[in-house]
Amino acid sequence: MTIEITISHDDFDIGALHHALQIGNVQQGAVVTFTGLVREFSHGDNVVALELEHYPQMTEQLLLTIAQQAQQRWQLGRISIYHRIGYLPLGEQIVFVGVTAKHRQSAFDGAQFIMDYLKTQATFWKKEHFSHTSQWVEFKASDLQAQQKWR
Template sequence: MSISIKVQTMDFSVGEQHGALCSDNKSDGAVVTFTGLVREFSSGDNVIALELEHYPGMTEQLLQSIAEQAQTRWQLARISIIHRVGYLALGEQIVFVGVTSRHRQAAFEGAQFIMDYLKNHATFWKKEHFKDSSNWVEFKQSDKQALNKWKK
C-alpha cells in the first residue's frame, strides 16, 4: 500500500500518473482517476484564470490524512493526489486523484471520498480572475452537503 501526495506549480501527465498506479501491480483489479480543470464559467461571469494559494506543510499533512482515511475505509492499495497551486489558465489541470483497489466499487467510492474531503478540508484558497476584476471563491454549500454521504 502506498500514498503519494504532491502540491506543485508544474503541470502533470495523467498518463504517467495512471501508469505509476498500474506499474508492477498485479493484485488490483480497479483503477479510478479524477482530473479537475480550470473552467470558464463560475459565479455568473467568464473566468480567464484561477489562482490557488495554500498553507505549505499543513496542506500536505491534511491531504495525507484524507488519503489514509480513504485507504483504511476502502482498503485502497495505491493513492496518488496532485494539487497544483499558482496562476492557472483556462483548461489547465488543477487536481489529480488516482486510486487502486481490488474491486471497482471501492475504487470509485474511495476516489470520490478523497475529492469531497479535499474540497472541504484541504487548505487551498482560490481566486477567480475575470477580464476587469478578481475575487476569492467562497465555500460552496454543495461541497459541504457532499460530505454527508460519508458520515457513517
C-alpha cells in the same frame, strides 16, 4: 499500499500518474482517476484564470490524512494526489486523484471521498480571475453536502 502526494506549480502528466498506479500492481483490479480543470463560468461570469495558494506543511498533512482515511475505509492499494498551485489559466489541469482497489466500487468510492474532502478540508485558497476583477472563492453548500454523505 502507497500514498503519493504532490503539490506543485508544475503541470502533471495524467498518463504517467496513471501508469505509476498500475505498474506492477497485480493485487488490485481497479484503477479510478479524476482530473479537475479550470472552467470558464462561475457565478455567471467568464473566468480567465484560477489562482491557488496554500499553507505547505498544513496542506500536505491534511492531504495525507484524507488519503489515509480513504485507504483504511475502502482497503485501497495505491493513492496518488497531485494538486497544482499558482496562477492557472482557463483549461489548465488543477488536480489529479487516482486510486487502486481490489474492486471497482471501492475505487470509485475512495476517489470520490478524497475529492469531496479536498474541496472542503484541504487548505487551498482559490481566487477566480475575470476580465476586470477577481474574487476569492468559498466552497459551496453542495460541496459540504457531498462531504456529509461520507459521515
